[in-house]
Amino acid sequence: MTAKPRFVQPDGFKLLPGYFSPDQQRALARTVLAALDAAPLYRPCMPRTGAPLSVQMSNFGPLGWISDREGYRYQTMHPDTGAPWPPLPQALRDLWAGVGDWPDAPEACLINWYDAGARLGLHVDADEDAKFAPVVSVSLGDRARFRLGGADRKAATASFILSSGDVVVLGGPSRRCFHGVDRIYPGTSSLLPERWRPGRINLTLRRVHRSG
Ligand code: MD6
Ligand code: FE
Numbered sequence: 598m599t600a601k602p603r604f605v606q607p608d609g610f611k612l613l614p615g616y617f618s619p620d621q622q623r624a625l626a627r628t629v630l631a632a633l634d635a636a637p638l639y640r641p642c643m644p645r646t647g648a649p650l651s652v653q654m655s656n657f658g659p660l661g662w663i664s665d666r667e668g669y670r671y672q673t674m675h676p677d678t679g680a681p682w683p684p685l686p687q688a689l690r691d692l693w694a695g696v697g698d699w700p701d702a703p704e705a706c707l708i709n710w711y712d713a714g715a716r717l718g719l720h721v722d723a724d725e726d727a728k729f730a731p732v733v734s735v736s737l738g739d740r741a742r743f744r745l746g747g748a749d750r751k752a753a754t755a756s757f758i759l760s761s762g763d764v765v766v767l768g769g770p771s772r773r774c775f776h777g778v779d780r781i782y783p784g785t786s787s788l789l790p791e792r793w794r795p796g797r798i799n800l801t802l803r804r805v806h807r808s809g
Pocket of ligand 1: 732743
C-alpha cells in the first residue's frame, strides 16, 4: 500500500474572497458585457483535433489569448471580426496594481464565459514569455469549483469554491501548477442580467512580454 498523495498548497497561490464589493462587481459586469457587443464571445477549439471547448471566450487589452487548430497564441485582433480587442478596463488595471506584485502592466485579459454545462480541463497557463509574472483572475456570476494541483499533472489536487467577486492569484511557483474548473453551480448568483443566467464570467489578467 502506498499512501495517497496529499495536496500541498503551492507558494504564491492566493484566493481573495469578496475582493470586489457587490457594487464593484455590478460595474465590472456592465463594462464586460458592453465590451462583448464589440468583441463577441466565440467558441475556441483545441489545436490539431479541432474539438470545441465548452467555454466561450473573448479578450480585453492589446493582446488576446487564442486557441484554434493552429495552436495557442496571443494575437492583437479578434479571430472573427478582425478588430482589435477592447481596451483593458481601469478596474482590472487597478486589480493588477493591487495584487499583481509585478513591475510591468498587464497586456491581456482573457474573458471566459461558462454556461450551465461548461467546464475547463486541467491546464497550465504557459503561453506567456513573461513566465514568472503572475496571472490574476476575478470571477463574476455563478459559483464554480476551481481545482488546483501541482506542477506535475499527476500531483494531488484540491478544490476551492470561487464566488462572484473573488480574486485568484497564481504567482511564484503556483504559476506553473495545473488548475481548471470542474463545474459551475447554476443559479447561485443574481449578479448578471437575466439573459446571462445561469452563467459565470472569469477574467484572467496576464503579462505576455518580458518587459518594456
Ligand atoms: C476560471 N481560471 O476560473 C479559470 N488561470 O474560470 C484560470 O484558468 C486561471 O483563475 C490562471 C490564474 C487564475 C485563474
Ligand atoms: Fe488558467
